[in-house]
Amino acid sequence: MPGGFLEQHESPIDGAQREIHEELGVTIEVDSCLGFVPDWYDFEGVRFSVLNIGFTATILGGELKADDDIASFEWREPASIDPAACAFPNCAEFIRRYQAWRSGQSVALFA
Secondary structure, X not given: OOOOXXXXXXXXXXXXXXXXXXXXXXXXXXXXXXXXXXXXXEEOOEEEEEEEEEEEEEEEEEOOOOOOOOOXXXXXXXXXXXXXXXXXXXXHHHHHHHHHXXXXXXXXXXX
C-alpha cells in the first residue's frame, strides 16, 4: 500500500495525491476515506507516533510504474489479501476495513 508523510501545510487529500504520483506515476481522485489508524513509525532509533489515514481512489491518468521509493508493485484482488501478512499494523487494519466495506459491512472510522 503506497503511503507517506504530509508536507507542511498540505491537506491529507493533497498528500495522498502527491504520494501516489511520486510512487506510482499516476494522478488520482480520492473517492472515500477508510478512516484513521494510530500507529508507530521507527526511524533511526527514534519512535514516532503517527496517525494514518486510509483512502480509496480512482486513477485518472498517467502511466502506472514503480517510481520514487518503491522497487515494484502488483495488483491484488482485495479479498485475496491476508491482513496478517501485512508488514505494518495500520496496513492490515486498512485491508480489513476495505474488505468489510466491499462486502457491504459498515466500517468504523477510528481504530
